[in-house]
Amino acid sequence: QVQLWESGPGLVKPSQNLTLTCSLAGGSFGSRRYYWTWIRQHPGKDLEWIGIIYNSGDTYYNPSLRSRVTISVDTTKNEFSLRLRPVTGADTAVYFCARVFIHDVWASIPVVDYWGQGTPVIVSS
Amino acid sequence: DIQMTQSPSSLSASVGDRVTITCRASQSISGFLNWYQQKPGKAPQLLIYGTSTLQSGVPSSFSGSGSGADFTLTISSLQPEDFATYYCLQTYSTPWTFGQGTRVGVK
Numbered sequence: 456q457v458q459l460w461e462s463g464p465g466l467v468k469p470s471q472n473l474t475l476t477c478s479l480a481g482g483s484f485g486s487r488r489y490y491w492t493w494i495r496q497h498p499g500k501d502l503e504w505i506g507i508i509y510n511s512g513d514t515y516y517n518p519s520l521r522s523r524v525t526i527s528v529d530t531t532k533n534e535f536s537l538r539l540r541p542v543t544g545a546d547t548a549v550y551f552c553a554r555v556f557i558h559d560v561w562a563s564i565p566v567v568d569y570w571g572q573g574t575p576v577i578v579s580s
Numbered sequence: 581d582i583q584m585t586q587s588p589s590s591l592s593a594s595v596g597d598r599v600t601i602t603c604r605a606s607q608s609i610s611g612f613l614n615w616y617q618q619k620p621g622k623a624p625q626l627l628i629y630g631t632s633t634l635q636s637g638v639p640s641s642f643s644g645s646g647s648g649a650d651f652t653l654t655i656s657s658l659q660p661e662d663f664a665t666y667y668c669l670q671t672y673s674t675p676w677t678f679g680q681g682t683r684v685g686v687k
Binding site: 500503517518568570 | 581610611612614622623624625626629630633635665667669671674675676677678680681
């Protein structure tokens with residue numbers, strides 16, 4: 456059974472850097488079958504897609520965050536990470552890591568299937 | 581960015597009711613549409629992907645349909661555990677975008 460879980464600092468001051476880590480059980484971030492993504496949920500409950508790392512190592516980020524975000528994978532630790540810098544109050548949210556598989560039917564449809572439980576991040580001085 | 585508009589934003593229903601939630605994209609997304617259920621304090625859980633494919637373990641009371649830019653999630657007979665918030669997600673083009681959610685509450 457695939458399990459993902461996020462870890463992070465919880466509270467970050469404005470203008471500081473945020474690093475979140477996602478760990479995986481029941482699988483490997485080196486698998487060529489899946490991609491890995493970060494999603495956040497703002498206090499008003501809106502969900503925002505942050506970005507994705509493909510099994511090639513290529514990344515794609517939401518243009519709204521592109522200048523501040525980095526997603527990377529460390530296959531030796533079986534972790535993948537999100538770095539966001541610098542943070543503002545608008546980055547206060549619950550952050551989820553998740554797995555993406557490709558549903559191959561008449562097209563290759565990306566599907567976010569397994570999610571971590573989420574880690575809250577509060578940006579406040 | 582593709583805008584996803586869900587309706588209604590909330591509804592009240594009773595156990596046994598048929599519930600329909602719609603999701604409209606700002607352009608055609610060719611069936612690249614997934615539905616999620618979220619309960620308070622939990623991560624969203626995948627219900628349906630690729631418009632109409634039921635995720636393993638999801639009750640058959642859930643179904644999805646649609647094409648082009650208009651999609652529907654139907655719960656044929658609402659059960660007590662189905663009271664939750666539902667979101668659609670398009671993965672047709674990046675950035676992927678979610679609907680704003682539909683809260684299904686108790687009448």
